[in-house]
Amino acid sequence: MEKDAGSLIQNNSSKSAVVRRILITGICAAAILGLPLVVQNTYYIGIANFMIIYTILCMGLNLILGYTGLLSLGHAAFYGIGGYVTAILMTRHGFSFLPALLISGILAMIFGMILGIPTRKVRGDYFCLLTIAFGEIFRLVAQAWIPFTGGAMGIVAIPIPKIFNWVIRSEVDFYYLGLILVGFTWLSLTLLIGSRFGRAFVAIREDDLAASVMGINTPMYKILAFSIGSFYAGLAGSYLAVYQTTITPSSFRLEESCLMIIMVIVGGMGGMLAPISGVIIMTLATEAFRSLAEYRMLIIGVIMVVVLLFRPQGLFGTAAFKD
Amino acid sequence: MALLETRQLLKHFGGIMAVNDISLTIGEGEIVGMIGPNGSGKSTFVNLLTGLYTPDKGQTLFRGQDITGMQTHRITSIGISRTFQNLRVFQNVSVLTNILIGRHCQIDNPLWKIFLRPLAARKTEKEGREKAINFLKLANLADRMDEMAKNLPYGEQRLLEICRALASEPALLLLDEPCAGMNPVEMDTLAEFVRKIKAAGTTVFIIEHNMRFIMSVAERIIVLNMGKKFMEGNPKEIQADSGVQRIYLGEEEENPC
Numbered sequence: 001m002e003k004d005a006g007s008l009i010q011n012n013s014s015k016s017a018v019v020r021r022i023l024i025t026g027i028c029a030a031a032i033l034g035l036p037l038v039v040q041n042t043y044y045i046g047i048a049n050f051m052i053i054y055t056i057l058c059m060g061l062n063l064i065l066g067y068t069g070l071l072s073l074g075h076a077a078f079y080g081i082g083g084y085v086t087a088i089l090m091t092r093h094g095f096s097f098l099p100a101l102l103i104s105g106i107l108a109m110i111f112g113m114i115l116g117i118p119t120r121k122v123r124g125d126y127f128c129l130l131t132i133a134f135g136e137i138f139r140l141v142a143q144a145w146i147p148f149t150g151g152a153m154g155i156v157a158i159p160i161p162k163i164f165n166w167v168i169r170s171e172v173d174f175y176y177l178g179l180i181l182v183g184f185t186w187l188s189l190t191l192l193i194g195s196r197f198g199r200a201f202v203a204i205r206e207d208d209l210a211a212s213v214m215g216i217n218t219p220m221y222k223i224l225a226f227s228i229g230s231f232y233a234g235l236a237g238s239y240l241a242v243y244q245t246t247i248t249p250s251s252f253r254l255e256e257s258c259l260m261i262i263m264v265i266v267g268g269m270g271g272m273l274a275p276i277s278g279v280i281i282m283t284l285a286t287e288a289f290r291s292l293a294e295y296r297m298l299i300i301g302v303i304m305v306v307v308l309l310f311r312p313q314g315l316f317g318t319a320a321f322k323d
Numbered sequence: 324m325a326l327l328e329t330r331q332l333l334k335h336f337g338g339i340m341a342v343n344d345i346s347l348t349i350g351e352g353e354i355v356g357m358i359g360p361n362g363s364g365k366s367t368f369v370n371l372l373t374g375l376y377t378p379d380k381g382q383t384l385f386r387g388q389d390i391t392g393m394q395t396h397r398i399t400s401i402g403i404s405r406t407f408q409n410l411r412v413f414q415n416v417s418v419l420t421n422i423l424i425g426r427h428c429q430i431d432n433p434l435w436k437i438f439l440r441p442l443a444a445r446k447t448e449k450e451g452r453e454k455a456i457n458f459l460k461l462a463n464l465a466d467r468m469d470e471m472a473k474n475l476p477y478g479e480q481r482l483l484e485i486c487r488a489l490a491s492e493p494a495l496l497l498l499d500e501p502c503a504g505m506n507p508v509e510m511d512t513l514a515e516f517v518r519k520i521k522a523a524g525t526t527v528f529i530i531e532h533n534m535r536f537i538m539s540v541a542e543r544i545i546v547l548n549m550g551k552k553f554m555e556g557n558p559k560e561i562q563a564d565s566g567v568q569r570i571y572l573g574e575e576e577e578n579p580c
């Protein structure tokens with residue numbers, strides 16, 4: 001009898017929690033969707049668009065770093081692959097945006113696989129070094145292969161994207177396009193994480209050996225996490241290409257990869273939406289201190305140290321990284 | 324046909340013969356124990372069976388199929404599951420998730436289905452969840468399923484690890500020193516649990532140091548010494564054997580003082 005009462009109370013409290021959750025989600029969704037109606041200044045919408053790009057990048061990186069526990073410092077390379085693929089397909093081969101977007105994601109994924117296969121059994125720190133090397137190789141190739149990538153000048157005059165009859169031209173148009181991409185990223189990652197694949201990734205992060213004893217093909221799942229995470233980076237790169245209308249190698253330096261890692265760590269590893277808080281804080285910080293030029297990175301570093309001192313698991317991370 | 328058979332299994336690390344020419348069989352539905360002093364090769368033997376080590380010589384047959392040198396995750400998927408001497412539950416996930424990870428091979432949701440038929444995938448997932456809860460009920464852990472695994476007391480973490488191994492629905496369960504660090508009460512709970520597992524039709528192979536425990540659960544015991552099989556028999560025979568006593572207690576000294 002007592003137990004029944006207890007479960008009843010629990011039910012009630014969980015019900016009100018659900019209501020509260022729906023309410024909070026609703027308010028957040030309304031705020032995000034309505035932002036361009038309230039904020040008229042396109043400069044701020046532009047900042048929001050960069051937040052969107054980093055959100056897609058960091059959600060993908062979070063799959064690799066937060067869920068599977070692989071420290072990859074080459075994420076900017078996959079971002080760049082997406083950017084260049086879209087730029088080349090749209091400027092030289094007359095592709096429209098949607099197929100270019102899809103091919104960018106898939107090619108980034110294939111490159112993720114190509115890097116993942118030889119590194120699947122490499123220990124953590126060496127894996128990290130290899131991803132740095134891959135990122136730098138990509139950037140140098142992009143800089144040196146002038147006929148194909150345009151070298152340091154990059155590729156310019158990428159056409160205005162069009163989806164069916166929707167011509168995406170203004171900052172606000174790009175804002176909504178970005179939201180659609182974030183929605184897709186969130187939905188697909190939620191499905192993946194909630195499945196046995198997501199659990200396998202977490203098992204690998206927690207204890208590689210025990211995971212293999214559970215019947216998980218750990219090398220294969222590492223490649224899978226790595227290539228799926230890269231897929232989203234490819235999408236983000238594609239978006240960047242049409243948004244900026246130019247693409248240059250300097251957008252894909254090692255610092256970019258580091259910034260993404262910092263965003264994921266500050267936001268919190270291993271929670272689906274946690275990296276977003278890191279993205280918002282870090283993007284605002286870089287914008288606010290733009291006048292300080294080189295000292296910006298110093299401030300970003302300080303923010304990271306302060307957050308990690310007081311919340312080792314990141315702002316909204318799971319307790320997995322508390323200790 | 325025996326469920327598991329090893330033929331002259333041999334593994335050395337440098338000059339040390341960790342496992343030296345061990346042949347044994349485990350029949351369907353048995354509880355077999357393996358004892359031996361520290362460093363006698365018991366854990367190495369289990370690591371050979373589960374593919375964590377590859378033997379230098381010899382063969383392992385599971386249901387007549389040669390599984391020597393097979394990858395660990397494949398061995399699990401065909402029906403051999405294990406626990407570890409030093410507890411290896413997934414600390415930072417819930418108790419239920421631990422079991423669900425253990426059921427990895429049983430939840431048949433291919434990648435395409437998760438994205439293209441999410442509702443069907445979810446249904447399979449839900450069934451898996453119900454079965455996982457049943458495994459927790461077996462060990463009286465069902466009411467703690469949402470708790471973080473690391474917050475369970477030590478004895479329950481041990482039970483959880485066994486449950487996780489059982490969740491893959493193995494034909495053969497290997498327990499590597501399940502009593503390590505347990506108090507006598509926890510040990511009795513464990514003994515009862517092992518008997519329950521056997522009654523449910525799973526063959527159990529236990530490596531253990533603790534004599535009281537192994538004598539109370541095992542039906543047949545294999546004694547290992549310096550990597551070699553020293554003796555095999557039922558608990559009574561093993562207890563009565565002076566050779567086994569000598570291995571465990573050392574040679575009787577002439578002048579104790």
